[in-house]
Amino acid sequence: MIRITMLASLVGWILNPISPEAITTQQKPSVVVCKTEPKKKSLARIATKNSIKANADKKDNGMVFVQGGSFMMGNKDFSDAVPVHKVTVNSYWIDAHEVTNAEFSAFVKATKYITVAERPLDPKAFPGVPLEKLKAGSLVFKAPKQVSSLDNYFEWWEFVAGADWQHPLGPKSNIVGKENYPVVHIAHEDAVAYAKWAGKRLPTEAEWEFASKGKNASSKYEWGNQLLPNGKWMANIFQGTFPTRNLKKDGYAATAPVGSFPANTTGVYDMTGNVWEWCSDLYHVNYYKSSPAQNPKGPKNSFDPEEPGVIKYVQRGGSYLCSDQYCVRYEAGSRGKGEAMSSTNHIGFRCAKDM
Numbered sequence: 001m002i003r004i005t006m007l008a009s010l011v012g013w014i015l016n017p018i019s020p021e022a023i024t025t026q027q028k029p030s031v032v033v034c035k036t037e038p039k040k041k042s043l044a045r046i047a048t049k050n051s052i053k054a055n056a057d058k059k060d061n062g063m064v065f066v067q068g069g070s071f072m073m074g075n076k077d078f079s080d081a082v083p084v085h086k087v088t089v090n091s092y093w094i095d096a097h098e099v100t101n102a103e104f105s106a107f108v109k110a111t112k113y114i115t116v117a118e119r120p121l122d123p124k125a126f127p128g129v130p131l132e133k134l135k136a137g138s139l140v141f142k143a144p145k146q147v148s149s150l151d152n153y154f155e156w157w158e159f160v161a162g163a164d165w166q167h168p169l170g171p172k173s174n175i176v177g178k179e180n181y182p183v184v185h186i187a188h189e190d191a192v193a194y195a196k197w198a199g200k201r202l203p204t205e206a207e208w209e210f211a212s213k214g215k216n217a218s219s220k221y222e223w224g225n226q227l228l229p230n231g232k233w234m235a236n237i238f239q240g241t242f243p244t245r246n247l248k249k250d251g252y253a254a255t256a257p258v259g260s261f262p263a264n265t266t267g268v269y270d271m272t273g274n275v276w277e278w279c280s281d282l283y284h285v286n287y288y289k290s291s292p293a294q295n296p297k298g299p300k301n302s303f304d305p306e307e308p309g310v311i312k313y314v315q316r317g318g319s320y321l322c323s324d325q326y327c328v329r330y331e332a333g334s335r336g337k338g339e340a341m342s343s344t345n346h347i348g349f350r351c352a353k354d355m
Contacts, residue, residue, distance in 0.1 A: 063093040063353060064211075064267045071210055071217045073288070075333030080285045084333070087206050088294050094203055094211045095350035097258035097269040098182035098277065099194065101175045104165060107194050116187035117164040117343045135161040138185045139344040140169055141254075141321060143243055150326055156243040157344070168345045180257045182275045182348040188313045188340045191278045191349040202280040203352035205314045205335070206296045212272075212317070213332050214265035222264045222272050222332050235261055235273035237330050242323035254320055255346075271317050272330045275348035276338070279314040283337040304337060312337045319346035 068091035074084035107113060121134035140160045147155045162171030165185045175181070195201050203211070212222050219225050223234045233250035240247035251260070259269045271277075281287075281298025285305055302311045315338045318330030329336055338347065 062096055063351075064096050065091070066094055066207070066211050066266060067091050069210070071213060073206060073209055073291075073333065075331060077331070078329070078334045081288065081333055081335050083288055085288060085291065086293060087210075087291070087296060089204075089206050089210050090295055091355050092203075092207055093353040093355070094207065094266075094268060095200075095352070096263075096267065098275060098348045098350050099191075100180055100258055101165070101183050102179035104183040104186075104194060105179075107197050111193075111197055113190075113193055113197075115165055115185065115190045115343070116341050117185045136164070137161040138163040139342075141243070141345060143246065146244060150242070163345070164343075178257075180259075181255050182258055182270070184255065184275055184345045184348050185343040186278070186348055187343045188278050188338070190343075192280075194349075195351045198351060200351035200353045202278055202349065204295070204297050205279045205281040205316065207352055208271075208277070208279050208316045209333060211266045211268050212264065214268075216265060216332070220331055223262070233261065235270070235330060236320045237273040237318065238321050238323040238326075240323075242326045243321070252320060256320070273318050273320055273322060275317075275346050276315040276319045276336055277317050278338070278347070278349040279316055281314045283312040283314045283335075307339075311340045313340055315347065321346050 068089050070086055070088040072084050073087040075081040076084055117138035118136050120136045123129070123131060123134055126134055137160050139157050140163050141156055142158050144155050149155075160170045163169065163173075163185060165183050166175055167173050168175065168184055191202055213219070214222065216222060216224055221227065221234070223229065228234075236250055236252050236256040238246055239249040246253050250256075256270075256274055258274075261270065261273075263269050264271060279298075281296075282300070282302040284299040284301065284303045286303070287299045298314070302313070304310060304312050315336035318327065318334075318336070322328065322330045328334070
């Protein structure tokens with residue numbers, strides 16, 4: 001079953017458009033949707049740009065060593081990230097930055113791998129839909145001139161035939177000159193395949209959060225409690241009126257080259273904003289109520305009350321589309337989620353490795 005939850009309603013929308021009022025939760029595609037929890041103040045000021053720098057003795061083939069330890073996991077302001085609880089993780093390695101187009105290209109060249117977004121939709125899953133409508137593709141963010149409601153994300157997400165990691169905006173786009181940008185349109189299966197080829201794995205949700213918080217384990221953001229320390233942007237997120245007008249005060253309208261913003265105290269880049277990152281854990285809204293205290297690896301089953309029965313995995317870090325008006329899940333300890341076969345132009349990943 002390929003991208004059924006994400007695309008079934010979109011195919012139907014293309015063939016038989018309906019009013020936003022008629023759309024139910026079950027008809028909507030499984031994209032990363034996060035509403036403001038709670039309302040935040042407006043964003044402002046300028047961006048900083050940093051090249052990737054890290055201590056050589058803590059690096060190994062583009063990875064950063066993370067000394068194991070204990071921390072308080074979660075965020076009391078988010079209903080699926082409570083209770084905040086103590087977790088201990090063993091030492092591990094984690095990629096210094098998100099997997100780039102160049103790195104993913106090397107994987108595809110070596111293996112001839114075809115991503116989920118590049119595979120045509122299964123006619124058996126869409127009976128009665130003309131074959132010409134079941135083309136390979138993915139979801140692309142397109143800023144509308146205006147929106148009727150922030151509850152209707154059909155107004156800014158569009159299924160684009162031919163959109164994939166090599167063609168982020170559609171078949172006429174490419175990644176020439178963007179070798180150092182994070183690869184996007186990546187489904188969970190794609191991320192797992194790359195990690196296995198690279199001799200790595202996806203990080204657990206606990207490992208991801210531990211590396212993100214670093215020495216700022218109790219701070220609101222991974223770098224501290226102020227969104228703009230010294231008036232500088234620390235991550236690639238959305239400023240302006242979401243989703244219609246991005247003021248680009250951080251310097252970017254969409255994704256940014258990896259390492260464009262300062263590393264956190266762990267020595268890792270881009271763990272806030274830029275692109276959502278897959279974790280190895282299945283997503284369960286109530287997992288923290290029974291999560292093990294030692295090296296948690298996620299629940300045995302997935303459960304999201306907004307889409308019961310849909311298998312989802314945890315995503316972390318937010319993206320360039322996270323906004324104080326719509327999505328504040330760039331805050332430390334907050335969680336995201338995505339249907340296993342979903343792909344968009346704001347989803348990527350990074351890898352981890354055991355000692």
